[in-house]
Amino acid sequence: MTAPRTLYEKVWDRHVVVQETDATPAVLYVDLHLVHEVTSPQAFSEIESRGLRVRRPDRTFATLDHSTPTLPAMDGERPYVTPEAKSQVARLEQNCARHGIALAGWDSADRGVVHVMGPELGLTQPGMTVVCGDSHTATHGAFGALAFGIGTSEVAHVLATQCLLQRKAKSLRVTVDGALQPGVSGKDVALAVIAALGFGGGTGFVIEYAGEAVRGLDMEGRMTLCNMSIEAGARAGMIAPDEKTIDWLRGRRHVASGADYDALAADWLTLATDPGAVFDREFRLDGAAITPMATWGTTPDAGSPIGSKAPQPTSDSERKALAYMGFTAGETTTTQAVDVVFIGSCTNGRLPDLRAAAQILRGRKIKPGLRMLVVPGSEAVRRDAEAEGLDQVFIAAGAEWRIPGCSMCIAMNGDFVGPGQLAVSTSNRNFEGRQGKGARTILASPATAAASAVAGVLTDPRVYLQEAAHA
Amino acid sequence: MPEPFKVLTSRTLVLSQTNIDTDQILPARFLTTTSRDGLGALAFHDWRYESDGSPKPEAALNRIDPTRSRILVAGANFGCGSSREHAPWALLDYGFRAVVATEIADIFTANALKNGLLPVVVDPATWDDLANNPDQLVTIDLEAGELRRGDHAAVSFTVEPFARQCLLDGVDTLGWLQSHLPAIESFEHNTRPEPVA
Ligand code: SF4
Numbered sequence: 001m002t003a004p005r006t007l008y009e010k011v012w013d014r015h016v017v018v019q020e021t022d023a024t025p026a027v028l029y030v031d032l033h034l035v036h037e038v039t040s041p042q043a044f045s046e047i048e049s050r051g052l053r054v055r056r057p058d059r060t061f062a063t064l065d066h067s068t069p070t071l072p073a074m075d076g077e078r079p080y081v082t083p084e085a086k087s088q089v090a091r092l093e094q095n096c097a098r099h100g101i102a103l104a105g106w107d108s109a110d111r112g113v114v115h116v117m118g119p120e121l122g123l124t125q126p127g128m129t130v131v132c133g134d135s136h137t138a139t140h141g142a143f144g145a146l147a148f149g150i151g152t153s154e155v156a157h158v159l160a161t162q163c164l165l166q167r168k169a170k171s172l173r174v175t176v177d178g179a180l181q182p183g184v185s186g187k188d189v190a191l192a193v194i195a196a197l198g199f200g201g202g203t204g205f206v207i208e209y210a211g212e213a214v215r216g217l218d219m220e221g222r223m224t225l226c227n228m229s230i231e232a233g234a235r236a237g238m239i240a241p242d243e244k245t246i247d248w249l250r251g252r253r254h255v256a257s258g259a260d261y262d263a264l265a266a267d268w269l270t271l272a273t274d275p276g277a278v279f280d281r282e283f284r285l286d287g288a289a290i291t292p293m294a295t296w297g298t299t300p301d302a303g304s305p306i307g308s309k310a311p312q313p314t315s316d317s318e319r320k321a322l323a324y325m326g327f328t329a330g331e332t333t334t335t336q337a338v339d340v341v342f343i344g345s346c347t348n349g350r351l352p353d354l355r356a357a358a359q360i361l362r363g364r365k366i367k368p369g370l371r372m373l374v375v376p377g378s379e380a381v382r383r384d385a386e387a388e389g390l391d392q393v394f395i396a397a398g399a400e401w402r403i404p405g406c407s408m409c410i411a412m413n414g415d416f417v418g419p420g421q422l423a424v425s426t427s428n429r430n431f432e433g434r435q436g437k438g439a440r441t442i443l444a445s446p447a448t449a450a451a452s453a454v455a456g457v458l459t460d461p462r463v464y465l466q467e468a469a470h471a
Numbered sequence: 472m473p474e475p476f477k478v479l480t481s482r483t484l485v486l487s488q489t490n491i492d493t494d495q496i497l498p499a500r501f502l503t504t505t506s507r508d509g510l511g512a513l514a515f516h517d518w519r520y521e522s523d524g525s526p527k528p529e530a531a532l533n534r535i536d537p538t539r540s541r542i543l544v545a546g547a548n549f550g551c552g553s554s555r556e557h558a559p560w561a562l563l564d565y566g567f568r569a570v571v572a573t574e575i576a577d578i579f580t581a582n583a584l585k586n587g588l589l590p591v592v593v594d595p596a597t598w599d600d601l602a603n604n605p606d607q608l609v610t611i612d613l614e615a616g617e618l619r620r621g622d623h624a625a626v627s628f629t630v631e632p633f634a635r636q637c638l639l640d641g642v643d644t645l646g647w648l649q650s651h652l653p654a655i656e657s658f659e660h661n662t663r664p665e666p667v668a
Binding site (some may be wrong): 017022023025038045084085091133135150153154165167199200204230233235299317411412419429431432434 | 487488489490492494495498499500502503504505506507517522546547548551552553554555556557574576577578581582585586631632633636644645647648649651652654655658659662
């Protein structure tokens with residue numbers, strides 16, 4: 001009998017090539033390496049300067065997402081923000097061609113933000129190790145994969161050896177009890193968890209999310225929750241695979257089918273944390289008490305229920321954050337005019353996110369003068385949304401419907417929030433300047449973002465949802 | 472491959488605010504580069520330059536001589552945010568060789584160590600003293616695992632042992648990882664199903 005193990009330990013154990021010692025980290029095998037244009041060029045240069053090739057192109061998959069324009073090509077020309085952005089994309093195309101790596105490029109019906117695309121194609125599977133040169137790789141942990149972001153030197157390590165040098169992290173279980181109230185989403189849970197743990201509160205840990213509220217989330221909501229683990233400092237977030245996981249992945253392109261799939265699925269269910277397994281830290285939160293959340297500061301942990309007052313600052317950093325945001329301690333943040341609303345990103349750019357926003361916008365108009373950008377997370381999301389007519393709902397409401405990419409989440413493709421403008425955004429980071437120089441960002445759920453677009457100020461979406469229910 | 476790091480004696484620059492994230496260290500709009508060179512000029516860009524591109528005279532980073540102030544003393548949770556290795560590249564290219572804080576973000580630490588930028592985590596009392604007395608001459612001795620300054624008692628710090636050894640000896644980590652290729656091959660042979668791709 002082996003000692004009870006956590007989900008994290010089970011996945012870890014399956015991938016150890018060389019055990020760690022006091023003097024040396026473990027050599028950990030990587031099942032899936034996702035690549036995008038921003039963090040890979042220097043890694044390809046590094047291995048090529050050593051005369052090396054990509055060792056397992058069959059375990060490597062690339063996409064274009066960060067530097068890509070979200071407006072369509074005009075006269076055959078993509079409207080890149082700068083020549084550098086264009087050449088960065090060209091570099092990835094060349095690198096993939098040279099090393100035999102599958103690329104979901106401009107012509108591909110699969111292209112999407114890396115953390116939206118991987119699960120959609122069934123590349124991400126329970127029990128895998130998944131890495132990418134991107135801190136939101138934790139998203140894939142929603143499937144019970146051990147998924148984390150790496151730097152470019154490590155991208156080179158994986159390209160050359162399919163392995164990484166890693167120390168085992170400490171384990172933290174975040175249990176969210178109770179059922180969520182209507183109108184409360186995975187994003188609200190994520191913001192509540194990060195607010196409770198603190199911005200660096202998860203540093204050194206891998207988080208496992210558990211509890212009724214987490215089980216109750218659909219796979220997209222679970223991805224949203226795991227996606228933001230890094231905003232508490234955690235390297236990864238994981239959720240044990242269950243029937244929802246199995247149903248969601250069945251039939252996707254890169255998973256097995258028929259009896260092979262059933263065998264895989266049976267194995268996935270054994271990954272759940274054993275009863276009696278011990279975590280280095282346990283944290284509980286009452287899910288039933290969570291209400292729609294929004295941030296008031298310039299770090300993702302500065303979140304509070306919509307309608308609550310901006311806090312009295314307790315440090316210089318908080319004082320500076322309030323000043324940057326233009327909020328006053330002791331006053332609510334729901335009175336300032338919102339200039340921009342962004343719906344999209346690897347946090348909230350999936351079909352259920354767009355449906356939640358469309359539910360509020362259907363038959364309504366966004367506030368005149370407000371700019372609203374809706375950017376589907378992938379071509380698949382775009383197709384599905386258009387098939388349901390969601391694009392028409394957004395356009396009729398006065399929003400812009402774009403082609404997939406990271407867009408205003410990181411604002412490096414030409415889509416940005418102007419200096420001093422206030423944005424309600426479904427992305428994951430509200431750092432100073434993240435969405436553009438001088439941009440002020442409020443993080444919130446898709447429903448909250450849509451409600452705020454209609455009202456023109458930060459708004460609890462339940463106001464409109466109740467109206468809809470009474471109508 | 473980074474230069475070996477043994478002992479560094481230099482002056483400090485203090486940026487005491489907490490949660491200095493990678494978007495502050497190197498704003499995302501500069502990430503379209505395909506090289507790792509020349510990022511020092513863009514380090515902390517929006518703290519250093521006005522919208523018209525002129526330098527802000529009050530910015531501490533514009534007033535120091537980066538060849539003399541190679542130790543950055545920063546607020547807690549330094550380097551939080553993205554996994555972009557461009558952040559340590561920019562700090563190194565600017566001139567820093569070490570960052571001292573009470574807490575430094577995970578991925579940033581891993582990235583910094585691989586490039587020869589030493590993350591040094593100290594206790595709050597030591598940090599307070601460093602933050603309140605900027606431009607001090609400080610010695611960071613990786614071999615001894617000590618931070619020393621003036622008449623103060625030496626303060627010890629730890630660095631992940633493998634990364635420490637790599638920095639001291641100038642070990643090439645990718646080369647070291649490649650030395651395990653036989654083990655990696657037999658692992659693949661014994662346990663890994665072929666990808667379904
Ligand atoms: S959507 Fe934002 S967080 Fe996600 S991969 Fe793109 S830039 Fe990163």
